[in-house]
Amino acid sequence: xxxxxxxxxxxxxxxxxxxxxxxxxEGNVDERVKGVDEDxxxxxxxxxxxxxxxxxxxDTAFVMGxxxxxxxxxxxxxxxxxxxxxxxxxxxxxxxxxxxxxxxAKPAIPFGAKGIRAISKLExxxxxxxxxxxxxxxxxxxxxxxxxxxxxxxxxxxxxxxxANAAQVIDQSDFxxxxxxxxxxxxxxKSVSMTATTQQLAEMGATIVADGVNxxxxxxxxxxxxxxxxxARMALKSHKLRRxxxxxxxxxxxxxxxxxxxxxxGVLSIAAYSPRLCENGVSIKGARAIAYIMKKLNxxxxxxxxxxxxx
Numbered sequence: 001x002x003x004x005x006x007x008x009x010x011x012x013x014x015x016x017x018x019x020x021x022x023x024x025x026e027g028n029v030d031e032r033v034k035g036v037d038e039d040x041x042x043x044x045x046x047x048x049x050x051x052x053x054x055x056x057x058x059d060t061a062f063v064m065g066x067x068x069x070x071x072x073x074x075x076x077x078x079x080x081x082x083x084x085x086x087x088x089x090x091x092x093x094x095x096x097x098x099x100x101x102x103x104x105a106k107p108a109i110p111f112g113a114k115g116i117r118a119i120s121k122l123e124x125x126x127x128x129x130x131x132x133x134x135x136x137x138x139x140x141x142x143x144x145x146x147x148x149x150x151x152x153x154x155x156x157x158x159x160x161x162x163x164a165n166a167a168q169v170i171d172q173s174d175f176x177x178x179x180x181x182x183x184x185x186x187x188x189x190k191s192v193s194m195t196a197t198t199q200q201l202a203e204m205g206a207t208i209v210a211d212g213v214n215x216x217x218x219x220x221x222x223x224x225x226x227x228x229x230x231x232a233r234m235a236l237k238s239h240k241l242r243r244x245x246x247x248x249x250x251x252x253x254x255x256x257x258x259x260x261x262x263x264x265x266g267v268l269s270i271a272a273y274s275p276r277l278c279e280n281g282v283s284i285k286g287a288r289a290i291a292y293i294m295k296k297l298n299x300x301x302x303x304x305x306x307x308x309x310x311x
Contacts, residue, residue: 001305005297010268010309011053013296014043017289018055027276027284030256032153033063040258041274041285045293046202047309048266050215054199061195062273063150065255068191069115070204071138072122073233074212077226079123104174109166110157112188113175114237119191120177120184128183135191141221142207143200144214154193161185192255198271201261205269231265235301240280241287248291249300260286264299267307 022041029038042057106113124130140146161167167181177184196204207214208231211224235251241260245251250270252262258275260283270293272286294300299307 003298003305003307005299005307005309007051007309007311010045010293010297013293014045014053014055016296017292018043020292021285021288022056024274024285024288025276027278029258029275030277030281032156033257033275036062036258036275038275041272041289042198043270043272043286043289043293044198044202046199046206046209046215046269046271048206048210048215048268050206051309052199052202057273058198060273061148061197062259062275063153063192063255063257064147064194064196064201064259065192065257066112066115067196067201067253067255067257067259067261068139068194069118069237070208070230070234070253070261071142072115072118072135072191073230073237074142074208074222074226075122075134075138076118077229077233078222081223081226104176107166107169107173107175109169110160110164112192113170115192116170116184116188117175117177119187120179120181122179125179128180128187131179132187132190135187138221139194139204141214141217141219142204143196144203144216145200147194147196147200149190150193150195154190157189157193158186161189195257196259198259198273201259201271202269205261205263205271208263209265209267209269211266227265231263231301234263240282244282244287244291248294249302250290250294251301252290254282254287256281258283258286260290262290264301264307267299267309270294 040057043055044058045053211227212222250262254260261271263269274283274285
């Protein structure tokens with residue numbers, strides 16, 4: 001089954017979503033980014049062919065927060081695939097290993113234990129400068145321009161983790177890292193302190209949607225086969241968005257800065273920003289706007305219909 005959606009209908013849905021939710025005052029700004037304009041609201045849709053629809057405050061940069069895991073996940077997928085290819089291994093479910101293993105409890109640190117561990121697994125190990133260059137270069141390739149660091153937030157988070165003795169807590173737990181603990185924490189905090197606009201996040205999503213080719217720069221960022229793994233991780237690992245993903249049918253990622261980005265493979269990416277968050281730490285206006293657009297156009301990654309958007 002094939003469905004054709006007019007670009008004008010998509011643009012109308014974006015405009016309607018913006019008007020419907022722009023006056024919502026629910027939720028609270030995360031303490032880590034206090035001081036931002038709480039009424040900011042922007043929506044960007046980017047298609048796999050590079051077409052962009054913007055509405056609202058789409059050129060306002062905000063903290064990426066946990067959305068920074070998406071670029072890291074593309075690097076992890078790339079490096080893991082290379083190792084498997086070198087070994088000649090095929091994908092497996094690891095059921096035997098999981099059944100006989102005990103899942104280590106997450107250490108009591110301020111936040112981001114899994115994100116820290118993911119970064120610790122990136123190559124090259126023992127060389128934080130080179131590792132950060134890989135992360136920053138991947139972010140730049142995905143969003144089209146170099147992201148900027150929120151220095152004040154970065155320093156604030158460093159102080160928070162130092163006060164919590166986070167490195168020592170991790171080292172004394174069963175939550176083992178693959179690289180130096182302090183370096184891994186530092187790189188994680190730096191990654192979540194990077195900023196982006198909704199247009200940049202939508203471009204990142206569109207690159208995933210277009211199988212690793214940035215539709216704006218035409219740069220091949222990574223092997224398109226890996227997009228399946230990246231999208232799957234967005235759907236499975238975003239525990240705060242599981243109900244949202246089930247309702248909207250849109251694998252997504254959200255950050256404490258107020259950003260949300262979702263991907264519909266082969267079709268489009270939607271990014272939205274509003275700093276007021278729900279209790280789960282997800283942008284209320286952003287999530288509602290994206291859900292409205294998906295429902296309005298009857299879009300769903302779990303649908304069997306092949307969707308085409310045309311002028």
